[in-house]
Amino acid sequence: MSADGVHHRRLRVPATPECLEQVHALLADLLVDVDGVADADRTSFEIALAELVANVVEHAGAHGAVGLTVELGAGPADLTADLYDDGPPVDVDPGAAVLPDALAERGRGLALARAAVDDVSYALEAGTNHWSITRRRRA
Amino acid sequence: MIDVETEGVAPDTAVLRPHGRLNMVLAPRLREVVATTVQGGRSRVVVDLSSTDFMDSSGLGALIAGLKTARQAGGDLRIASVPEQVQTVLSLTNLDRVLRPHGTVEQAVGER
Numbered sequence: 001m002s003a004d005g006v007h008h009r010r011l012r013v014p015a016t017p018e019c020l021e022q023v024h025a026l027l028a029d030l031l032v033d034v035d036g037v038a039d040a041d042r043t044s045f046e047i048a049l050a051e052l053v054a055n056v057v058e059h060a061g062a063h064g065a066v067g068l069t070v071e072l073g074a075g076p077a078d079l080t081a082d083l084y085d086d087g088p089p090v091d092v093d094p095g096a097a098v099l100p101d102a103l104a105e106r107g108r109g110l111a112l113a114r115a116a117v118d119d120v121s122y123a124l125e126a127g128t129n130h131w132s133i134t135r136r137r138r139a
Numbered sequence: 140m141i142d143v144e145t146e147g148v149a150p151d152t153a154v155l156r157p158h159g160r161l162n163m164v165l166a167p168r169l170r171e172v173v174a175t176t177v178q179g180g181r182s183r184v185v186v187d188l189s190s191t192d193f194m195d196s197s198g199l200g201a202l203i204a205g206l207k208t209a210r211q212a213g214g215d216l217r218i219a220s221v222p223e224q225v226q227t228v229l230s231l232t233n234l235d236r237v238l239r240p241h242g243t244v245e246q247a248v249g250e251r
Contacts, residue, residue: 017164024160024193043224047231050195054163102237105204108196115231 006075007033015060015068015085023053023070034074038138045079045135048113048120052083052131055109060087076137078118083131090129094120141165141172145181151214153181154244158190161198169198173205173216182214185247189220194228202238219247 002008009030013019027046031037053070060066066087073080097110114120117135124130142156153176157169173184184205188194206216221229221240229235241247 017162020160020162020164039223040227043227046193047195047224047228050162050193054195054197057163099232102234103203103207105200105207106197108199108232112196112228112232116227 004075006073009072011070013068013070015057015066015087017057019057019068020050020053023049026070027072030072030074037074037079041079041135041137044116045081045133048117048133048135049081051109051113051116052081052120052133056083056085056087056129056131059090060085063087078137079135081131081133083129085129086127087129089124089127090122092122094122141168143172143176148248149183151181152183152185152248154185154187154248156187156190157198159192161188161191161194161201163195163197166197166201169201170204173201173208177208177212177214182209182212183248184209184214184216185241185244186216186218187220187244188218188222188225191222191225194225196228196232199228199232199234203234206238217241217247217250219244 007030009026011022011026013022031042056068066085069084071082094110094114097114099111100107117133119134121132140158144154148154155172157165176184209216218238219241220243226240229238
């Protein structure tokens with residue numbers, strides 16, 4: 001734990017479908033350290049985190065070995081995640097993501113992530129994709 | 140893993156039970172299982188989510204695909220025993236009216 005009461009966890013994995021289980025486990029491990037995180041905060045944060053990791057994995061798909069770094073933070077005020085991957089640059093504006101038609105079979109991931117947390121952002125930083133999410137704790 | 144249960148239900152009905160996380164790993168399998176089940180004559184599909192630890196948008200997409208497959212065959216797809224996390228995903232995507240949660244498998248099977 002750092003001086004500001006924020007706990008951290010970090011993981012570096014190949015961006016494959018199997019890494020999703022490791023990311024869920026990393027979050028569970030982090031939250032053991034933090035008292036009183038409300039179920040709604042945890043659930044919403046985990047939904048957004050899983051969507052963004054799945055996006056990275058899907059985007060990495062055909063591009064060979066892509067490495068993904070996941071950094072999680074949990075403090076008195078909020079839950080945060082930063083994802084860094086060296087896959088191809090993403091052309092997307094998270095702020096513009098909207099839900100598709102009710103019977104669409106795909107295309108909900110980013111809109112769902114945005115609805116679940118307070119902030120979702122993306123930046124290309126020196127050739128690295130950087131996604132970050134913040135969920136302010138309600139309880 | 141997805142259990143398929145056809146014992147003790149009508150010949151046009153099947154109960155599917157996904158285990159674990161219904162995400163990009165398991166969602167393609169659910170699509171296949173629904174398609175095979177409907178092709179086999181059981182177009183009234185109930186997906187029992189009591190053993191589903193977590194569902195993401197790809198799992199949701201598989202349920203929508205299954206709903207369309209079942210309806211095209213004159214049947215339906217219903218979800219039952221929906222955990223809180225899945226309920227949250229349905230609410231956030233405004234799909235709780237398209238995929239209306241049923242309390243139990245029996246209720247989902249019984250309603251005609």
